[in-house]
Amino acid sequence: MVSSVVHAGFALLLAAGLLGEYYDRRALAVVLAIVVIPEADSVLGFVMPGAHRTVGHNLVLPAAAAALLYYDTRLRERSALRERLADRWIAVAWVGLFVHVFAHVPLDWVHLEGVNVFWPLRDRFYVLDGEVLLSTADGVVQTFVDLRVDPETGSRTVDAGGGGTTETVHVNNPVEPRDPDEVTDEPVERIFPVANAGWRLYLVGTGLFALAARRLQDRAPREDGA
């Protein structure tokens, strides 16, 4: 996994922009919990091969959760959630979903063997890798999704970075530091990364910066507001 610290950093930046009047320590704590909990699928790896980056790292379950949340809080006559939770926690739940979909799943999507995006509907790991550029020689170039048309048969192939399935892919993590199918005598080295590239350190730093700046701002006197 990209370290949870990196996810948390980017999540803090997004949450600070979305929470609005509900921004406080308790709301941030809930958002951070939502960031960390999906990593529990690395423990599931003991009972289900390839569970890490699959069970907690897809876009199908968040979409289902969003649909349920929308149905319950907006469409139903009597919302089961609204009866139990204040408006603020429903707002925090939406922010948590946003953070999961934009700060957790996609940052793992670009890392190592990627994530199992459409699990449980479809079992295949995808890696998001490429670039988009405008070139005076070639026009718009994007290499994230590779579209190829076979000149002989006319059949189209789409390569969006698809890889193996839960059967074949194991994403190393501190709980299972190497593929269980691999047999070696080397001592086990568990690596707990904090930030393994400059941009990951930058995401951590930017999140902390937003947090610190919000604290400084709140000390400013309110009465001189316009």
Place this chain on the structure above:
Amino acid sequence: MAPTLVNAAFGALLGAALLGAAFDRRSVAVVVAAAVLPDLDAVASLAVPGATNALLHAVWLPLTAGVVLYWDTRLRDASRLRERAGWRGVRVAWVALAAFLVAGVGPDLFGSEGVNLLYPLGDAYYLVSGGFLFSTEDGIVQTFVSFGAEGSGVLPLETLGTTDSYAIPTFINPDGRPGLSLGAERELHLVRTGWQLVVVAAAASLLAIRFGRAGRESRAESTGDSAEVSR
């Protein structure tokens, strides 16, 4: 430099996070502009050797702006900025400054091409790159900051060269050296890697949500009772 679109995306995210009550289309536009501004030193590089990621990416300009802003809004008896632009103006100015540094310079410093942080007083392109991890075999491993390393800079960071030895190709200046090279092929990167695409997508979605919410609130206010509006 990191793609300007990525600078703009981080600027938008910072603006949404920090503007608070001053958040609206105009203030976000100002903050995003501040985040994009440092990349304009690529234009200066057509005349000044090695100005890309140096002239407007150095710390001196934002440092001066920060000192002036602090002096004007905190130390002076009557702040000129607050008199002219009110609380909102002061807030936008601080957030724009933060966007210039964090969203405009930051991605380049932590990214691939480095920033000439102390230009023109010191001349070296710095890059924060490395790793920070805990391993059960090796303990804590940290390679971002290295003291006493070889290099041309005074800061304990990886250096890439000086304005003489290191040129950054950009869309405006494809070879990174003074002079127009009209015939050269130019490339304008929108995103270079997957994570930058993620940041751009997150920023676009977040702004859409915030503007949508602001629109709903202003509609509710215009139809709601006056007591609610004056609050």
